Amino acid sequence: MEAFINGYKCLDCKHCFRKSSTFSLLDEDDLARLDNARIEVSFKAGEIIYKQGTPLTHIVILNSGFGKIYLEGQNERNLILNYTKPFGMNGGIGIFIDERHLSSLRAVTDCEACFIEIGEFKDTLKRNPEFMDAYLREHSISILHTYRQLSILTQKNMEGRMAESLLYLDDNGFGNGSFKHIPKQDLAEFTAMTKESSIRVLKQFRDEGIIGIDNKRISILDKKALKQIAVHG
Amino acid sequence: MEAFINGYKCLDCKHCFRKSSTFSLLDEDDLARLDNARIEVSFKAGEIIYKQGTPLTHIVILNSGFGKIYLEGQNERNLILNYTKPFGMNGGIGIFIDERHLSSLRAVTDCEACFIEIGEFKDTLKRNPEFMDAYLREHSISILHTYRQLSILTQKNMEGRMAESLLYLDDNGFGNGSFKHIPKQDLAEFTAMTKESSIRVLKQFRDEGIIGIDNKRISILDKKALKQIAVHG
DNA sequence: CGCGAGCTTGACGTTGTTCAACTAGAGTGG
DNA sequence: CCACTCTAGTTGAACAACGTCAAGCTCGCG
Numbered sequence: 001m002e003a004f005i006n007g008y009k010c011l012d013c014k015h016c017f018r019k020s021s022t023f024s025l026l027d028e029d030d031l032a033r034l035d036n037a038r039i040e041v042s043f044k045a046g047e048i049i050y051k052q053g054t055p056l057t058h059i060v061i062l063n064s065g066f067g068k069i070y071l072e073g074q075n076e077r078n079l080i081l082n083y084t085k086p087f088g089m090n091g092g093i094g095i096f097i098d099e100r101h102l103s104s105l106r107a108v109t110d111c112e113a114c115f116i117e118i119g120e121f122k123d124t125l126k127r128n129p130e131f132m133d134a135y136l137r138e139h140s141i142s143i144l145h146t147y148r149q150l151s152i153l154t155q156k157n158m159e160g161r162m163a164e165s166l167l168y169l170d171d172n173g174f175g176n177g178s179f180k181h182i183p184k185q186d187l188a189e190f191t192a193m194t195k196e197s198s199i200r201v202l203k204q205f206r207d208e209g210i211i212g213i214d215n216k217r218i219s220i221l222d223k224k225a226l227k228q229i230a231v232h233g
Numbered sequence: 234m235e236a237f238i239n240g241y242k243c244l245d246c247k248h249c250f251r252k253s254s255t256f257s258l259l260d261e262d263d264l265a266r267l268d269n270a271r272i273e274v275s276f277k278a279g280e281i282i283y284k285q286g287t288p289l290t291h292i293v294i295l296n297s298g299f300g301k302i303y304l305e306g307q308n309e310r311n312l313i314l315n316y317t318k319p320f321g322m323n324g325g326i327g328i329f330i331d332e333r334h335l336s337s338l339r340a341v342t343d344c345e346a347c348f349i350e351i352g353e354f355k356d357t358l359k360r361n362p363e364f365m366d367a368y369l370r371e372h373s374i375s376i377l378h379t380y381r382q383l384s385i386l387t388q389k390n391m392e393g394r395m396a397e398s399l400l401y402l403d404d405n406g407f408g409n410g411s412f413k414h415i416p417k418q419d420l421a422e423f424t425a426m427t428k429e430s431s432i433r434v435l436k437q438f439r440d441e442g443i444i445g446i447d448n449k450r451i452s453i454l455d456k457k458a459l460k461q462i463a464v465h466g
Numbered sequence: 467c468g469c470g471a472g473c474t475t476g477a478c479g480t481t482g483t484t485c486a487a488c489t490a491g492a493g494t495g496g
Numbered sequence: 497c498c499a500c501t502c503t504a505g506t507t508g509a510a511c512a513a514c515g516t517c518a519a520g521c522t523c524g525c526g
Contacts, residue, residue, distance in 0.1 A: 071380060071383065071384045073387075074389060079387055081380075096372075097374060102376070132365075139329075140329040140330045143326055143379070144327075146383065147314075147336065150382065154386050155425075157481075184506095192388075193483090194482080194483060195505085196483075196506085199506060416471095417473065417474095426514075427514080429474085430513095430514065430515070432473070449473095467526100469524105470524100471523095473520105473523095474520080474522095475518105476517105479517100480513105480514085480516090481512105481513085483513085485508105486507105487507085487508090488506080489506070491504090491505100492503085493503100494499105496498090496499085496500100
């Protein structure tokens with residue numbers, strides 16, 4: 001019964017956590033506590049999972065589907081920081097300051113999300129140094145990516161930025177050499193340019209035989225050329 | 234004798250740590266251990282304290298003077314992420330990944346730096362949950378700033394970026410309403426524009442009576458106007 | 467006094483955005 | 497089945513923003 005009502009649990013915690021190298025560091029006892037502090041919610045593609053500025057009360061983990069993490073910037077323009085990774089922890093960066101979300105998360109596909117209450121989550125971090133280490137490693141990688149983005153987005157031209165982004169998506173588990181689900185508008189928001197510009201750059205890449213575009217699916221045809229453009233741009 | 238040889242200690246650890254709210258969370262025992270894992274080095278203005286990509290073996294704390302934290306980007310162009318804060322912990326973000334520096338730190342003024350070995354530092358973090366909390370809070374604030382920069386640098390025009398930067402510097406302890414030590418080139422690297430552009434924008438601000446420039450010292454005359462430009466730009 | 471680093475200026479070219487119009491395809495109700 | 501609508505995609509022309517280049521300046525310092 002509960003399984004069909006949004007906001008209640010229908011999955012077994014241990015099952016999910018076994019798939020995550022970070023959560024696999026916890027023992028039965030800690031998993032049980034987290035399970036207790038956990039809520040499941042499903043989201044439809046396009047729905048907002050959490051919004052920048054709102055109170056940060058839970059860590060969010062997507063155990064199916066994926067979402068985009070973005071900053072809401074000047075006059076309705078967004079900047080996509082990254083896409084979620086399976087079983088990655090989202091929304092946690094603000095928990096040590098004012099407990100508000102520093103970014104927004106929106107479902108790209110339909111998603112199943114686990115919400116873990118941050119009080120319990122923090123306690124778990126404190127009780128388990130290895131878990132803390134893994135958590136910090138995850139965040140460090142995210143910061144490394146943010147630094148890279150900062151450097152790329154402020155110093156490379158449109159072609160270079162687009163090449164970097166396509167390579168990043170390809171190298172980080174968005175399909176083998178091709179990906180759907182990412183409209184031109186989103187590629188624009190990931191590369192800090194306008195939708196029109198992203199279309200023009202992609203068209204240029206297509207005309208040069210570097211990528212293929214059919215029916216909203218982008219395929220990388222010449223990765224070497226893309227790398228060349230990424231470095232030089 | 235030692236006091237005059239660079240790389241040896243001449244300061245009392247407890248003395249310094251008492252000035253830092255983060256380090257004041259540690260007890261005598263932990264402070265003594267850190268003191269043991271500590272080296273002091275002084276740097277002249279302009280010298281590199283650590284360089285992006287090199288092995289990260291120590292956390293660096295500046296107890297006098299200040300430095301700039303920057304990314305080394307495309308063809309010799311740097312991007313200044315931030316300036317150091319007194320007794321702030323620098324260089325630590327990479328300690329949970331591959332133990333290499335993600336950014337560079339360079340002395341802006343003459344500096345006295347403490348280098349704390351990261352093994353001991355990590356152990357101290359693990360032994361002291363409150364210290365860990367404070368450390369994470371510091372880093373979270375730094376990430377928040379990085380997000381802000383990402384948003385500002387990719388979405389605002391030059392006037393907006395410069396206004397934001399001047400306000401940031403003013404609000405974060407770089408003199409009351411005016412600051413030296415930051416040449417036009419550095420303001421350019423902080424706002425992701427060329428030296429020439431930063432000069433032109435500053436000149437425009439001066440002509441509008443918003444700032445004053447004399448003898449390399451920039452003074453904020455009309456903060457309200459600056460805020461207006463920052464929001465709108 | 468001369469040197470050099472940082473600063474300043476203007477002319478010019480490139481890059482990327484804006485705006486406006488148009489197209490294609492998916493979903494919806496009659 | 498067809499018109500209607502909505503969203504994503506596409507295109508071109510005009511324009512603004514910003515960088516590049518080249519030259520000259522200024523001021524502190526040896």
